[in-house]
Amino acid sequence: MPSLILPLVSTANVPQLTVDLLLHSTTENDIHAFKHIKSYSPETLLSFLGPVDKLPIEKNSSSSIYPNNQSYSTSFELFYNQSTDTYLIQQRTPIITGYLNTFINKTIVPIVNQYQIDNVILLDSHSPRDENYLINNDNADATIKIFSYGTCELPNLSEEILRELNNLSLSISSQETNELIESKIFQMTKQSLLKDLSTCQDAWKYSIDLIRSPLSESLKSINYFAMFVNEGDNSMDAKLFINYLKENLSTELKNSIKFNTPISWEGLYGKEMPDSFDQGIYI
Amino acid sequence: MLFKQWDEWAEPRHHVDSLAAIPPNHRNADSLQEAPLPLVKVPDTLQDITIYEQIIVATRVLMPLFPKEILNFTSLGNIEVKLNVSEATAHLVKTPIYKCNERTLIIIVDENVMQVCPIFLNVISKTICTMFGNQLKFLIFGTSDRISKIKTINHLNCTLIPPEFITGFIGSIISDLSLTANSKFNGFLVPSEGPLGFEKLTLETMEFLIKEGGRIVKTIDSNLNLELYEKECYRNWRLTGTTIGTQSGLYI
Numbered sequence: 002m003p004s005l006i007l008p009l010v011s012t013a014n015v016p017q018l019t020v021d022l023l024l025h026s027t028t029e030n031d032i033h034a035f036k037h038i039k040s041y042s043p044e045t046l047l048s049f050l051g052p053v054d055k056l057p058i059e060k061n062s063s064s065s066i067y068p069n070n071q072s073y074s075t076s077f078e079l080f081y082n083q084s085t086d087t088y089l090i091q092q093r094t095p096i097i098t099g100y101l102n103t104f105i106n107k108t109i110v111p112i113v114n115q116y117q118i119d120n121v122i123l124l125d126s127h128s129p130r131d132e133n134y135l136i137n138n139d140n141a142d143a144t145i146k147i148f149s150y151g152t153c154e155l156p157n158l159s160e161e162i163l164r165e166l167n168n169l170s171l172s173i174s175s176q177e178t179n180e181l182i183e184s185k186i187f188q189m190t191k192q193s194l195l196k197d198l199s200t201c202q203d204a205w206k207y208s209i210d211l212i213r214s215p216l217s218e219s220l221k222s223i224n225y226f227a228m229f230v231n232e233g234d235n236s237m238d239a240k241l242f243i244n245y246l247k248e249n250l251s252t253e254l255k256n257s258i259k260f261n262t263p264i265s266w267e268g269l270y271g272k273e274m275p276d277s278f279d280q281g282i283y284i
Numbered sequence: 285m286l287f288k289q290w291d292e293w294a295e296p297r298h299h300v301d302s303l304a305a306i307p308p309n310h311r312n313a314d315s316l317q318e319a320p321l322p323l324v325k326v327p328d329t330l331q332d333i334t335i336y337e338q339i340i341v342a343t344r345v346l347m348p349l350f351p352k353e354i355l356n357f358t359s360l361g362n363i364e365v366k367l368n369v370s371e372a373t374a375h376l377v378k379t380p381i382y383k384c385n386e387r388t389l390i391i392i393v394d395e396n397v398m399q400v401c402p403i404f405l406n407v408i409s410k411t412i413c414t415m416f417g418n419q420l421k422f423l424i425f426g427t428s429d430r431i432s433k434i435k436t437i438n439h440l441n442c443t444l445i446p447p448e449f450i451t452g453f454i455g456s457i458i459s460d461l462s463l464t465a466n467s468k469f470n471g472f473l474v475p476s477e478g479p480l481g482f483e484k485l486t487l488e489t490m491e492f493l494i495k496e497g498g499r500i501v502k503t504i505d506s507n508l509n510l511e512l513y514e515k516e517c518y519r520n521w522r523l524t525g526t527t528i529g530t531q532s533g534l535y536i
Binding site: 046052073107206 | 409445452455
């Protein structure tokens with residue numbers, strides 16, 4: 002059954018960089034495992050228009066991920082890896098303030114429904130400045146960990162929880178409600194830095210909107226991966242993150258043998274571009 | 285403060301301080317409910333667009349290229365985008381649309397990072413694209429602080445090189461057009477500095493734009509006095525304070 006990898010726009014854009022590596026990964030049979038399916042330009046995202054990204058060896062030719070007649074890339078694109086039955090989203094700009102739920106319901110849920118997605122994989126990153134993340138201070142091991150991994154099996158959610166979720170229509174600010182719901186949706190691994198998802202996290206809203214949506218009936222599970230990072234040159238963070246994903250997602254990434262960096266990374270923190278490009282392609 | 289690009293405590297780069305269309309204390313701010321999208325009203329004068337051939341699209345900072353005083357524009361009304369936040373509060377953004385001659389329309393979008401939420405720009409872009417995308421040729425003038433030199437753009441080839449990109453209204457309309465089958469567009473992207481709506485251009489960029497602008501307005505109005513047009517463009521740009529260089533003084 003198909004999976005969907007979805008990067009959240011979060012600290013240092015590490016999920017986006019990780020998707021870049023995945024998108025340009027090489028398999029034994031093919032230089033690119035993923036192929037472009039569709040570009041979107043949702044009104045709820047800040048707009049973006051750029052050239053199509055490619056590998057350095059393709060610099061003077063067209064990208065083998067995109068169709069030949071496509072010359073622009075947009076804020077939100079969908080790709081597919083046929084051999085592992087995995088869909089991949091690249092989201093290049095943040096959601097316009099206040100429109101998170103609208104974006105999830107109008108853009109993400111229809112994709113989950115249209116492609117009959119069975120498993121959604123959320124990629125997230127957080128830093129010391131993100132106060133809403135629930136760090137596991139009880140676990141001595143967690144202090145040296147930087148990754149978090151949690152799963153939500155939808156068939157295992159109790160009737161009581163589903164009822165609670167469906168009643169959360171307007172405000173979720175009640176502390177009691179938050180505590181009731183936190184720790185009942187996701188099961189985090191013991192090695193995770195985070196002990197749970199907070200109701201203030203974007204990932205939590207993605208999960209709840211997906212669970213509550215009547216459209217996404219095919220959905221069976223949501224996997225949540227997060228990495229603790231600091232702002233700076235985060236290219237190595239993305240490489241560490243993708244290796245962590247490969248350890249834990251054997252099905253979706255089984256064919257990838259090498260994760261390549263695209264040409265947009267040359268200006269990420271390199272010397273080839275003027276100062277104004279030092280923050281890379283993502284805004 | 286507006287133009288300073290530094291801070292003692294750098295904001296994480298995925299935080300984009302976009303203006304919220306809905307106030308932060310609104311009940312929707314922290315809920316799981318969908319936010320309302322702005323509604324669009326198109327003037328009746330645009331019901332029959334088959335008589336037109338092309339549409340010129342630009343942002344407010346490039347308005348001096350089209351001096352109303354010497355180009356005979358006829359107003360066709362406003363594209364009105366309205367967001368009802370509550371019964372008492374509503375935001376309204378009006379985008380004027382003009383007729384330059386019998387074949388050409390022109391839209392100047394007020395892109396202002398301090399007053400206009402990006403959702404309005406995206407909705408305006410989608411409206412324009414839906415109305416005209418398949419039928420008219422688009423001529424687009426835009427700015428970006430993420431490109432290093434002047435670029436020509438069209439629907440066939442992308443002249444941007446990774447990691448160059450454009451955002452704002454012009455990014456939105458070209459994105460929408462590139463996703464519309466049979467759409468045709470060309471135009472210019474020029475480098476700028478500063479936040480959306482308050483961009484600064486170099487004198488070299490202005491010179492280029494005025495030269496190209498003159499070529500285009502001459503096709504619209506063959507009797508136009510180009511010398512007068514150029515003078516008027518420079519004058520308007522000085523009035524709006526868009527120049528970088530010796531004319532702009534010491535402070536930004």
